Every structure is written in C-alpha cells, then in structure tokens.
Amino acid sequence: MAILFNSPQDDAGEFEAWRKPLTAADPNMELRFWPNVGRVEDIDYALVWLPEPGDMQRYPNLKVIFNLGAGVDKLLADKTLPYHIPIVRLVDPGLTSGMTEYVLLHTLRHHRGQHVLDQQQKDRVWRQKLFPLSRNRRVGIMGLGVLGADAAAKLVALDFDVAGWSRQHKSLPGVTSYHGEDGLEAFLARTEILICLLPLTAETRGILNAKLLAQLPKGACLINAARGGHLVDADLIAALDSGHIAHATLDVFHKEPLPADNPFWVHPKITVTPHVASLTQPETAIPVVLDGIRLHKTGRPIPNTVDLKKGY
Numbered sequence: 001m002a003i004l005f006n007s008p009q010d011d012a013g014e015f016e017a018w019r020k021p022l023t024a025a026d027p028n029m030e031l032r033f034w035p036n037v038g039r040v041e042d043i044d045y046a047l048v049w050l051p052e053p054g055d056m057q058r059y060p061n062l063k064v065i066f067n068l069g070a071g072v073d074k075l076l077a078d079k080t081l082p083y084h085i086p087i088v089r090l091v092d093p094g095l096t097s098g099m100t101e102y103v104l105l106h107t108l109r110h111h112r113g114q115h116v117l118d119q120q121q122k123d124r125v126w127r128q129k130l131f132p133l134s135r136n137r138r139v140g141i142m143g144l145g146v147l148g149a150d151a152a153a154k155l156v157a158l159d160f161d162v163a164g165w166s167r168q169h170k171s172l173p174g175v176t177s178y179h180g181e182d183g184l185e186a187f188l189a190r191t192e193i194l195i196c197l198l199p200l201t202a203e204t205r206g207i208l209n210a211k212l213l214a215q216l217p218k219g220a221c222l223i224n225a226a227r228g229g230h231l232v233d234a235d236l237i238a239a240l241d242s243g244h245i246a247h248a249t250l251d252v253f254h255k256e257p258l259p260a261d262n263p264f265w266v267h268p269k270i271t272v273t274p275h276v277a278s279l280t281q282p283e284t285a286i287p288v289v290l291d292g293i294r295l296h297k298t299g300r301p302i303p304n305t306v307d308l309k310k311g312y
Ligand code: NAP
Pocket: 069, 070, 071, 072, 095, 099, 142, 143, 144, 145, 146, 147, 148, 165, 166, 167, 168, 169, 180, 197, 198, 199, 200, 201, 203, 204, 225, 226, 227, 251, 252, 275, 276, 277, 278, 279, 312
C-alpha cells in the first residue's frame, strides 16, 4: 500500500516523524515523500497539506485524501480534485487542545488588558486598573464546531460568560447558542471578546467586515484564528483607528507568510502570530489517520469526511 505524503512543515524531519510510526503500525505501508512519488498508479492514500493545485488528479488509484489540517478551504479551491473520493479533514485531540490553548491565552490577555500593561512596562509606568470578574466578561465564538466547542467549554470552566454562533442551534453546557443570519446581531451586541473559528467558505468569506465590527460594543477585541479570508483588513484597521475596536489578535492572513510591508506588523493595536494557533501534531494525528485507513479498508465511512455542499 503506497501513501503519498506532503509534509505540513515541508521538511524531511516531519516526513520521518510520520513515516516511522505509520510503518511501525503497518509494515505494508510505504510512505512516499512528495514530489518523489514513484509510479502514480501505486498511490492508494494521500496525506496532504496544501498540495499543489492539480496534483491530486494525477493518481488514478487514489482512494481517500486525508487533509493534514482542520480547514479544507485551500484544498477545495482546486477544481481538479478527485471529488468522487472521500476528502477527510483532520480532527484530532492535539489540534483541538492546541487551538484551545491559543484561545485561552489571548482571551485572557484581552480580558486582563495585558496589551496595555506591556506598553506600560515599555514606558516604565506603574498604573493599576481593575478588570471585570470573568463571569462578567462576555466572550463570543463564531463557529461552535470541533474547535469552537472545546474552546467554549474551557472558557466556561474559567467562568466566562460564553456564547457561540453557528449555522445550527447548539446545546452546550453553559454556552448561550445563537445561530444563523437571524441570530448574528444579538450575538454580536453582547460580545466583548470575539473569537473567529469558522471555516472559510463562500458564506463566511469577508464576514469580519465593517458592518459586523460596528455591531460589537465599543472597546471589543477580536481574535481571528480561523482564516485570513474571513477578515476585511482595511475595515479592521479603520475600526481600530477609530477606537471602536480596542485590540485584535490575528493568527491568519490573506497572504502567508505575512509580507514584511503589511501594516499589521507594526500596528500598535494588533498582535500578529504566524499561523501557529494550532499546528498538526504527528503524535495525535497519526492514530486518527490510521483509523481512517482501517475504516476505509473495511468499507465503513470515515468520520469528518468533508460535506462538499457545505464546504467544510
Ligand atoms: P468545524 O468542526 O467544521 O466547525 C465549523 C463551525 O462553523 C460549525 O459550528 C459550523 O456550524 C460553523 N459554521 C460554518 N459555516 C457557518 C455559517 N455560514 N454561519 C454560521 N456558522 C457557520 O471546524 P473546526 O474543526 O472547528 O475548524 C474551524 C476552522 O478553524 C477550520 O476550518 C480552520 O480554518 C481553522 N483552523 C485554524 C488553525 C490555526 O492554526 N489558525 C488551526 C486549525 C483550524 P454548524 O455546527 O451549525 O454546522
């Protein structure tokens, strides 16, 4: 059985980190590190992150594409993908807990005004300010899927007042659920720290725009850990410069790596992180992929197969 591997980190060390445990689990698995794939007819499964557009159609016997990340927006942008086979997105405990750590870290920074304290240290200013109890801090998560639901549960455990917005209504302990177009306005009106964990689809592209930001209360903060395409960059800069939005933490961008001349790098009210909110961890992702291959071989459906109509 031959498996095409396209490393998320694009290096040989990452390839070995996958090859060794996979071949230890099943010696019949032969991992081939793209672009050295050998005979294209041999390839049964593909484990890929951002493959070159057009590449996936080259393998006539390909049975499943495992996307080595949660978001499939870039993958699905390739109109030549073999859409008749399952395309499976990654849901694994390491990816989920990584994102929850990121959300907690930056929610707490906003909640406690850490950006202001960082500046005070630079200016050698000693000034105390009382921050609200977490139960009085209203956090809102756009996207209450695998990642949003886990982050929401951990924020509830810290006693934050948590709401989520999704397509369908959700019943999650301690989380107020808003859904659909009709629920968005009320969700935004009560949200002081907004976290975007939506998939990027035709419906959600550009959703973080001037109209949406204006519906947040004055002084709200934004954390975008989903995709750069959700944000209208100029609208965020305008909302920060007017003082309506107090601070934004951005992990994802229209163009990655973020170009050196992008104003986000130096904006005093923006924190930039280099798409590290949650990276795919071989230790937890490999068992998930192995399970997926086993299920496919026994003719059973693979969990987290992408719904092509919804686009996520
Ligand atoms: P998921 O389980 O598919 O959850 C998606 C959520 O978004 C669902 O709750 C869904 O609502 C909601 N949603 C989708 N379209 C919507 C719409 N038009 N209106 C309202 N709600 C909508 O996805 P996930 O695993 O949580 O991942 C979310 C995203 O995080 C990924 O797509 C990826 O872009 C991003 N991500 C980023 C990083 C990073 O390092 N920055 C790492 C991993 C993932 P329903 O539940 O009602 O369907």
